[in-house]
Amino acid sequence: MDSRRTPLHAEHEALGAAFTDFAGWRMPLRYDSELAEHHAVRTAAGLFDLTHMGEILLSGPEAAAALDHALVGHVSAIGLGRARYTMICREDGGVIDDLIVYRTGEREYLVVANASNAAVVLDALVSRADGFDTTVVDASQDHALLAVQGPRSAEILGGLTPTDLDSVKYYASYPTEVAGKDVLLARTGYTGEDGFELFVAPADAPTVWQRLLEAGQPHGLRPAGLGCRDTLRLEAGMPLYGNELSAQRSPYSANLGRVVKLDKPGDFVGRAALAAIAESGVDSVLVGLTTPSRRAPRHGYPVLDADGAVIGEITSGALSPTLGHSVAMAYVTTANVEPGTKLSVDVRGRHEPVEVVPLPFYKRAN
């Protein structure tokens, strides 16, 4: 099957992007240098095409009730124009996906799912919303998604929109115009920096993209690919589905028990299992690891204790461009989670020393 192309494909080609196939989409991996793109986001700004993300729209009198039942978060408590990071879990508490839910209307919610899980999440929401007075619509075709991330984002975007960006709070969204096009503008992101995500009609995406590139150029904005997106989110300690999150683990293992609202009114899918896990605790927990070297522990590599016994597994690892040495996230047994614990990683037969550190690895100054 041919990969789907985003409405910005021609823009990426013109910029000389190297492409990668990701979740059925042909996406820009990098335009020039992943490291330069990473540093641009940390020090200035980066412009991302995230159209591969899945959008699902729920509307109707019981849209909130349906989402309260389907997800682990308290969706009906989200204020109009606000957003929440949440998850959808299986009956056994395993994570199906992590999501951002935007309340876009009195009775309307936009659910944003990972590209690789978009179909599964849509199916689950359709079946879980059965019996509620709400429609569940796959709205992915109606949206391109752009992100401007980095400390200069507000300056760059400010000149292209009538909205006072100071009024757009973190995890809030505003329907507005950018470059004369209708946009749902959200102050969200996956990089550890201030930034915005822009949902636009596919036909308007190239104009908005070009105008952002132009406006950003004097500020040091670069187009940024999925390659640097991964190192940025890793430094920020943000989980990635398929690495840190999976159907085999609950949110509690990932230190994300806070997203599970056991005390919200009514039952929800996975509640019984998640309540039991909250009560009993978990065997392995997600931790941060740092190495003194540039050699990266990578997904799947075994983590060993001082005696050489396997006590965990790496979920993500890479050279941290900001820190100049490698960092990783790993599941390790609860006896080994204290910051300062010395462990090692089996890097293709070579045991590299690592140390448990608090997450995130990188936190922006302001």
Next chain:
Amino acid sequence: MIPEELKYTEEHEWVLRTGDDTVRVGITDYAQEQLGDVVFVQLPELGEKVTVGQVLGEVESTKSVSDIYAPLVGEVVARNDSLDQQPELVNSDPYGEGWMVELRLADPAEVDGLLDASAYQELAAQA
């Protein structure tokens, strides 16, 4: 960019004659382009004896790890220590400052059996 004067392997490495029985080895411009930013290079120790196809070292980019293979039978007589601190030289100057190792060959005539620039050009075009 595929310099005429070099020899090449199917593993996207280049070989330059530096003496009667010595060669310098690195990875091609095509290879570094495919890898993206190189962030770590593991090279063999001096004196290591290698045979064709044996793993000489590793090149890590932000996303992946690739093995470097010995293109010929020989002994490691030099390694590019600069890459320990500046692995990005592999990207910026793959045929120059980004070289990796020098080998003293058991049979210098084997160099002639490697791909020439036009054969490598064809291979890279098909990859």
